[in-house]
Amino acid sequence: AQSVTQLDSQVPVFEEAPVELRCNYSSSVSVYLFWYVQYPNQGLQLLLKYLSGSTLVESINGFEAEFNKSQTSFHLRKPSVHISDTAEYFCAVITLSGGGADGLTFGKGTHLIIQP
Amino acid sequence: GAGVSQTPSNKVTEKGKYVELRCDPISGHTALYWYRQSLGQGPEFLIYFQGTGAADDSGLPNDRFFAVRPEGSVSTLKIQRTERGDSAVYLCASSLNALNEQFFGPGTRLTVL
Secondary structure, three states: OOEEEOOOOEEEEEOOOOEEEOOEEEOOOOEEEEEEEEOOOOOEEEEEEEOOOOOEEEOOOOOEEEEEOOOOEEEEEEOOOOHHHOEEEEEEEEEOOOOOOOOOEEOOOEEEEEEO | OOOOEEEOOEEEEOOOOOEEEEEEOOOOOOEEEEEEEOOOOOOEEEEEEEOOEEEEOOOOOOOOEEEEOOOOOOEEEEEOOOOHHHOEEEEEEEEOOOOOOOEEOOOEEEEEO
8 A cells, every 4th residue: 555754744934935845655556646735725726746757847836846766755845935825735646556546645734834 | 617516515413413425526527536634634535436336445434434426427425323533524526537637626524513
């Protein structure tokens, strides 16, 4: 079975500072990797995903994540955060061998708190 | 276009009662997933439908939980003899097919008193 670890439950950052949200996964088979974001009082939205190809993937609002197979990590980064980035961020994986039938496995989430 | 919708948005019930939670997926999406999110946790997989059939129900916690998708579109999650520990936000997601992006609904917040 696969698992996802997000070590930081909360990350406070000053506005315009860089941020990194850590995600490590464990799986004996190949996986697809995702970051989902949940803004206050809203549903989960896909932020970015790694399926194959370039290990660096980017979102439209300035976030990026890099798949590192040797370290089994998929850390999320942004060089300069904005107040509007305040949200809960979830890392998730899905195994390829299951054909998607085992659903997404999520981490516990990291609450990104942007301080003015 | 319309996203995934879930009804009701909130449900308060008493211990021992039966509840039904409904999910309307995005039109044309053949894959449908149910998740449960407890306070301070990430969503936890419950069951996955491909079309009308449950392709994987290994995440259902016990036999009080059951889900159907009779026509391959709308799905209903049914919980019998509810317990206080069932209190959580129940999320539904749909995708074009397995391994495609999952689109999540707003969730149903279930509170068992």
